[in-house]
Amino acid sequence: MTQSEAALFRHLYESYYRHVFAYCHRRANADSVDDLVADVFLTVWRRIADAPTGEAELGWLYRIAYHHAGNLWRGASRQKKLGERLESIGIQAVPLVQDQVVVREEVREVLVAAQNLRERDVEILRLSLWEHLSSEDIAGVLDITPNAAKQRLHRARKNLVSEFERTNRPVAPAVQKGGEQ
Numbered sequence: 001m002t003q004s005e006a007a008l009f010r011h012l013y014e015s016y017y018r019h020v021f022a023y024c025h026r027r028a029n030a031d032s033v034d035d036l037v038a039d040v041f042l043t044v045w046r047r048i049a050d051a052p053t054g055e056a057e058l059g060w061l062y063r064i065a066y067h068h069a070g071n072l073w074r075g076a077s078r079q080k081k082l083g084e085r086l087e088s089i090g091i092q093a094v095p096l097v098q099d100q101v102v103v104r105e106e107v108r109e110v111l112v113a114a115q116n117l118r119e120r121d122v123e124i125l126r127l128s129l130w131e132h133l134s135s136e137d138i139a140g141v142l143d144i145t146p147n148a149a150k151q152r153l154h155r156a157r158k159n160l161v162s163e164f165e166r167t168n169r170p171v172a173p174a175v176q177k178g179g180e181q
């Protein structure tokens with residue numbers, strides 16, 4: 001790269017970074033914006049000899065950003081379709097790291113709330129949620145009728161919701177309904 005090409009790149013970057021960032025921010029999720037902007041300026045670096053000057057500069061940068069955003073959208077669409085295909089044959093797709101962090105925080109909050117429940121409620125919730133047992137199977141484990149198991153599970157879920165409300169945590173609508181009846 002010549003000195004004049006390096007100076008042109010510096011000019012484009014310093015003059016239009018905010019515009020390119022805003023353009024990308026409007027077209028991609030927050031986690032992808034920085035990578036998208038970096039890809040745009042990497043392409044500018046590689047194609048600096050093709051860069052126009054004057055009024056056409058921003059349009060050229062937007063065109064590059066548009067192509068990179070399109071690649072991002074197509075990749076996300078392919079990933080979603082692959083996840084759907086995997087789920088249709090019984091394979092769960094690996095969740096994104098940020099989704100795993102959110103889930104871990106939610107699980108931690110549930111465990112904190114569950115510490116204040118009676119042991120009987122905790123046990124029936126464990127059998128249902130962690131062991132994935134049906135009401136009939138829970139009834140067998142606890143030596144109670146299936147109807148009693150359903151009632152206890154419903155009561156335990158309501159108690160868990162009450163504990164969340166007591167700690168002023170927002171409760172998802174599905175949790176408030178008590179889950180599967």
